Amino acid sequence: MATVSDHMTPGIGQVAVDAPLTAADGTPLRKKLAQANRRARLRATLLVAPLLLFVLITFIVPIGQMLVRSFHEPTFSEVLPRTTEALKQWDGADLPDEAVFAAFADDLKDAKENRTIGQVATRVNYAYAGSRSAFTSAARKSTGFEAPYKEALIAADDVWGERDLWAVMKRASKSYTPEFYLAAVDRTTDVDGNIVMVDDFRQIYVKILLRTLYLAGVITGLCLLLGYPVAFLLASLPTRTSNLLMILVLLPFWTSLLVRTTAWIALLQSQGIINDVLVAMWLIDDDSRLQMIYNQTGTIIAMTHILLPFSILPLFSVMKTIPPTYMRAARSLGATPWTAFWKIYVPQTVPGIAAGVLLVFILAVGYYITPALVGGQDGQLISNFIALHMQKTLNWSMAAALGGILLATIMVLYWLFNKIVGIDRLKLG
Amino acid sequence: MTVKMVSFNLRGVMNEGNATRRESPDGHVRFVDVQKSYDGETLVVKNLNLDIARGEFLTMLGPSGSGKTTCLMMLAGFETATHGDILLDGKPINNVPPHKRGIGMVFQNYALFPHMTVAENLAFPLQVRKLGKADVEAKVKRALEMVELPQMGARRPAQLSGGQQQRVAVARALVFEPDLVLMDEPLGALDKQLREQMQYEIKHIHENLGVTVVYVTHDQAEALTMSDRIAVFNDGIIQQLSTPDVLYEKPENSFVAQFIGENNRLNGKVTAVSDGDCRVVLEDGREVNALSVNVGGAGSQTTLSIRPERIEIDPASTLPNMLDGKIAELIYLGDHVRTRLEVAGHDDFVVKLPNTQSRRPLHDGQPVKVGWRTEDCRALDPFGG
Ligand SMILES: Nc1ncnc2c1ncn2[C@@H]1O[C@H](COP(=O)(O)OP(=O)(O)O)[C@@H](O)[C@H]1O
Numbered sequence A: 001m002a003t004v005s006d007h008m009t010p011g012i013g014q015v016a017v018d019a020p021l022t023a024a025d026g027t028p029l030r031k032k033l034a035q036a037n038r039r040a041r042l043r044a045t046l047l048v049a050p051l052l053l054f055v056l057i058t059f060i061v062p063i064g065q066m067l068v069r070s071f072h073e074p075t076f077s078e079v080l081p082r083t084t085e086a087l088k089q090w091d092g093a094d095l096p097d098e099a100v101f102a103a104f105a106d107d108l109k110d111a112k113e114n115r116t117i118g119q120v121a122t123r124v125n126y127a128y129a130g131s132r133s134a135f136t137s138a139a140r141k142s143t144g145f146e147a148p149y150k151e152a153l154i155a156a157d158d159v160w161g162e163r164d165l166w167a168v169m170k171r172a173s174k175s176y177t178p179e180f181y182l183a184a185v186d187r188t189t190d191v192d193g194n195i196v197m198v199d200d201f202r203q204i205y206v207k208i209l210l211r212t213l214y215l216a217g218v219i220t221g222l223c224l225l226l227g228y229p230v231a232f233l234l235a236s237l238p239t240r241t242s243n244l245l246m247i248l249v250l251l252p253f254w255t256s257l258l259v260r261t262t263a264w265i266a267l268l269q270s271q272g273i274i275n276d277v278l279v280a281m282w283l284i285d286d287d288s289r290l291q292m293i294y295n296q297t298g299t300i301i302a303m304t305h306i307l308l309p310f311s312i313l314p315l316f317s318v319m320k321t322i323p324p325t326y327m328r329a330a331r332s333l334g335a336t337p338w339t340a341f342w343k344i345y346v347p348q349t350v351p352g353i354a355a356g357v358l359l360v361f362i363l364a365v366g367y368y369i370t371p372a373l374v375g376g377q378d379g380q381l382i383s384n385f386i387a388l389h390m391q392k393t394l395n396w397s398m399a400a401a402l403g404g405i406l407l408a409t410i411m412v413l414y415w416l417f418n419k420i421v422g423i424d425r426l427k428l429g
Numbered sequence B: 001m002t003v004k005m006v007s008f009n010l011r012g013v014m015n016e017g018n019a020t021r022r023e024s025p026d027g028h029v030r031f032v033d034v035q036k037s038y039d040g041e042t043l044v045v046k047n048l049n050l051d052i053a054r055g056e057f058l059t060m061l062g063p064s065g066s067g068k069t070t071c072l073m074m075l076a077g078f079e080t081a082t083h084g085d086i087l088l089d090g091k092p093i094n095n096v097p098p099h100k101r102g103i104g105m106v107f108q109n110y111a112l113f114p115h116m117t118v119a120e121n122l123a124f125p126l127q128v129r130k131l132g133k134a135d136v137e138a139k140v141k142r143a144l145e146m147v148e149l150p151q152m153g154a155r156r157p158a159q160l161s162g163g164q165q166q167r168v169a170v171a172r173a174l175v176f177e178p179d180l181v182l183m184d185e186p187l188g189a190l191d192k193q194l195r196e197q198m199q200y201e202i203k204h205i206h207e208n209l210g211v212t213v214v215y216v217t218h219d220q221a222e223a224l225t226m227s228d229r230i231a232v233f234n235d236g237i238i239q240q241l242s243t244p245d246v247l248y249e250k251p252e253n254s255f256v257a258q259f260i261g262e263n264n265r266l267n268g269k270v271t272a273v274s275d276g277d278c279r280v281v282l283e284d285g286r287e288v289n290a291l292s293v294n295v296g297g298a299g300s301q302t303t304l305s306i307r308p309e310r311i312e313i314d315p316a317s318t319l320p321n322m323l324d325g326k327i328a329e330l331i332y333l334g335d336h337v338r339t340r341l342e343v344a345g346h347d348d349f350v351v352k353l354p355n356t357q358s359r360r361p362l363h364d365g366q367p368v369k370v371g372w373r374t375e376d377c378r379a380l381d382p383f384g385g
């Protein structure tokens, strides 16, 4: 191969050979470039590695784990491995045979020793209410059981003679289960494995999810409606004044969320300031004070206030970049102030509107403290139920399934949003 | 590049109309005793009186901060006059909102709507006037043809070059057929070559359409090229309002003389005034004759203004004013040689020598005589004071 560096003093004619271009040291240029780029890429990767690790450990791994937990629940098969194995043979038609009961009695002894029976009892109790005590007492008595175990167990508690309980146990013995997702949309599998609605009085989650989306929508709309004029004012005032007003907008960020929520309680409750003033002004009767808190109204008012800055800031940052000459140009072309605003100004703020809407909506959908404090019964959002399962019922898989549905809902909305507005037009600041 | 005058004959005012227009100007725009202050302390525009004839191309020329944009904004309706009246077709428009004034405007950075295509930008003024769809399309098409961008209708402004954006801005200001178009430094963002080309194009569009144009610039060459008349602004006051040739050849004060074209200044004191002429004693004691244009009586300070091309070096015949000088620098510029001399204590005295066959060789440091005619030397108010 004739390369430039083969010749000590290449003439012009020699350069023009159709060999690939080479760097000064003779390596082909393309290869050299790749080398140089690789080194730069490696350096860049090393620089971001700590952050990457941090995000991975604190964000992606926990979320992944949570999502896995929502459909993977191995308690039963871990605590009662022999029963799990034996139940695989059972066809579910009638009561299981002696082999299953024997395996179960064996497992119970181990579970008693390891004090793990409570976990299984809780797990089965989700699907077969009232079975908890049967497990714990059977475990307590397990050392006394003699063959035939079937009779012994049924003698200890009638419930072991119920086919349905064994059907539930067979389902619980499978580590991978759609059960929690079904429960999160108010459905369950009956003992024969068909998907059915849960009882009417237990159908809450779909309602809560729809209510969450509805309230988040209302709050987002209110934030946009209230935030747009404020952002417009901030963007059109001289910098000194607008900076001052900006502090007022940001002030809520610097006060504790609890303080702000409590302030709303003081204002809105039935013995609160607003009701007092209205009564004092004879606008309402003392015994028909307005109920503005501990219901949806309370949630809407308090959350709109708290999330307002998140719609103002992206709007402001977009409006700041729109020079006033556009409006002037529109006016000089014959547009009324309203037309100029609507046709020329507003379309240019779409990236800000989009960012504000997305931000407020996503925050609102997952909001927890404020609805918990001022939401009352019908102002609770889905996060409150996730918290309930995390803290009270300790049904973490259920919490994970609700969380998973929330995540999926947001992803779908995000996708829709991207279809309609285009995520690349988003401008956060 | 020539501008197509085909099919954009808006209201039949063509070139032949120009001649009659100039002879019998009917006032289109009038500023009457207009003052403007933004802060209540200083006047940005001081007592402006200006008549602009229908179909005229009037340029407001002046340094930055002299109040030109403010005048234009008052005319467009985006600023209110603090005092005085602005009349359009004889009617005061102080209380008419901008969108009812029917004035086309080209902004310095074009202000093309970024979220609309070029065609939508052009259609906007027609749509707000509720024109029919077919009408709008036809007018947009003609306007694009007028500025020679017939293929660009579907593009966004950001996809156009600076020159193309400029043309779209001009087309948009004209598409709704206003009789008055304002342009605020429309060519300021273009490079020199494009700017010169656009100057001619705008000039031709003006001639073809017969609209009145009020044009703002700080570039004196641009003003001289394009305008019927130029109002030279400084410090919120019109210093002189004339045609380009008069402005260049007969400046009435030293600001205008200095701002327009190149100018040699000599400071001195008037010793005698007689009959249109005056005698002036220069700082180094030499005495010269000058045309008395803007001086007080004997004893007052004055600045003499002489154009570089009106000065002769070592003149063949004796001229009324002859001074000794020394060549400080010679710069060869092709068509002429720019010669800097030391004369009467100034070392920035410039003479332009045409590059003709008879040009004698000169060299740095050579002592020469410089001379000029009395009528080419104008005695004006003292510069800078
Ligand atoms: N909106 C405004 N508020 C306050 N002062 C202004 C405003 N616009 C212009 N000025 C002042 O008025 C003077 C004239 O400005 P302008 O009319 O823009 O001059 P020009 O266009 O000749 O450069 C300047 O001193 C400028 O600082």
Ligand SMILES: [Mg+2]
Residues within 6 Å of the ligand: B065, B068, B069, B070
């Ligand atoms: Mg200006």
